[in-house]
Amino acid sequence: MKRKKVLVLSAILVAIIVGGVVYNYVFNSKHRDIANEEATVTLSAKQLYSDFENDESQATTKYLDKVIEIQGKITAVEDTGLVLSDQIQVGFDANQMPKLVDGKSITVKGRCVGYDELLEMVKIDQATVINK
Amino acid sequence: MKATNKIIIQLLFSVVVLLSASSLLNAQGKYIDKKGKITFEASEELFEPVKATNESVTVILNTETNEIASLALMKSFRFKNSLMEEHFNENYIESETYPKATFKGNLLDVDFSKITETNTEVIVDGKIELRGKEKEIRTTLNIKKSGDSIVIQGSFNVTPADFDIEIPSIVKNKIAKEINVSLDFKLNQK
Numbered sequence: 141m142k143r144k145k146v147l148v149l150s151a152i153l154v155a156i157i158v159g160g161v162v163y164n165y166v167f168n169s170k171h172r173d174i175a176n177e178e179a180t181v182t183l184s185a186k187q188l189y190s191d192f193e194n195d196e197s198q199a200t201t202k203y204l205d206k207v208i209e210i211q212g213k214i215t216a217v218e219d220t221g222l223v224l225s226d227q228i229q230v231g232f233d234a235n236q237m238p239k240l241v242d243g244k245s246i247t248v249k250g251r252c253v254g255y256d257e258l259l260e261m262v263k264i265d266q267a268t269v270i271n272k
Numbered sequence: 273m274k275a276t277n278k279i280i281i282q283l284l285f286s287v288v289v290l291l292s293a294s295s296l297l298n299a300q301g302k303y304i305d306k307k308g309k310i311t312f313e314a315s316e317e318l319f320e321p322v323k324a325t326n327e328s329v330t331v332i333l334n335t336e337t338n339e340i341a342s343l344a345l346m347k348s349f350r351f352k353n354s355l356m357e358e359h360f361n362e363n364y365i366e367s368e369t370y371p372k373a374t375f376k377g378n379l380l381d382v383d384f385s386k387i388t389e390t391n392t393e394v395i396v397d398g399k400i401e402l403r404g405k406e407k408e409i410r411t412t413l414n415i416k417k418s419g420d421s422i423v424i425q426g427s428f429n430v431t432p433a434d435f436d437i438e439i440p441s442i443v444k445n446k447i448a449k450e451i452n453v454s455l456d457f458k459l460n461q462k
Contacts, residue, residue: 167320171354200371205347205361220307229306231328253347254371258330259306263345265328 174251174266177207182247185212189227192255192262203252209270211247214240224248229261238269246270303422303459305331310344310455314448322447324349324360331457333422335384340396342375342457364437365403373402375409382415384422391416396426403435420461427454 181203188210192199212224217240221231230248232238240246250267308329315321326348333340346367351357361367377398386392391414400407413426429450432439439447 166355167353169354171357201368204368204371218306229328251347253328254345256330256343256345256372258332258341258343258374263328263348265348 172251174207175249175268179209179249180206182209182211185210185225185228188252188262189225196255200254204254206252207249208252208264209247209249210264211245213245214242217242223261227261229256229259229263230267231263231265232267233265236268240269301334301336302462303333303335304462305329305457305459308342308455308457310453312349312451312453314451316446316448319446320353320356322356324351324357326350329455329457331424331459333379333424333459335422338379338382340375340377340379340398342455344373346371346373364432364439370403373400375400377409379413379415387415387417387422389417391425400430403437405435407434418458422459424457424459425455427452429453 188203188208191202210224210228210230212228214222214224215226216223220234220237221229222240223229224246230250247270248264248267249270250264253263253265255262307327308331309325309327310329311323311325313321313323315323326344327350328348329342329344331340331342346361346365349357349360351360375398377396380395380397382392382394394413394415395410396413397410398408400409407430409428409430411426411428413424416423429452431450432447
């Protein structure tokens, strides 16, 4: 009798925990942490831009939402972003903007969000600067 | 002597006119915002808010022709709930196939030399393209100056059906029929 009670109680407890974990997973699951994800590919700013220029839909399939590392020369520094080689618009999350100067060559890691034909630039967000 | 003087004066005058005309052209022209903000909300009461913001929208305005163009990359819309963001991209917007939304239009009856630091209501008329579908949009925007920048704010409604987006019946009562889109742009001279 006592044994049965313990079993029922522990079953209820397990059900509550599982339910809680599932609920938490579904409704509060964390966003990706781009800074700590491994880059799938490393390439130059020029290469990334020309891939989009040659075949945008193919490049979109290849790079969209992927974490990539890009090497290039800084051609503009803005409030929350920078431009690499006049071709890649790199955005940093709030308070993540590093101190950088024009003309320096750097490597950044970030998520590719696609090609902006108004700016004529490929866009990267949630970037971090890679020190090598 | 008098005749040559007249010619010289005329020449000088036309040079002055030409110079002022070209400086006017330089002073006006293209305004751009690379960090425009667009928020859409389709929340229903009692359910989790369905809301996302894109803070890297590109906007280009030509104050001579009153043409305005804007581009938002779908992957740049950030939700509070990461699973909702995933569903938005994969099931509804299909951002791998349709990675962006664009707007091209005209501001009607606006004289930018008369825009002040207080809001002026301006009608915009144009087309949104999203998921390969076009939708006519006509709405009133508030435009004002802020220092050397031009600030444009406004909102309008669209429906999922406008862009052939099907909402599955299980989530139908959690997503509003009308989606409110609000925009906040601050453009600077290029």
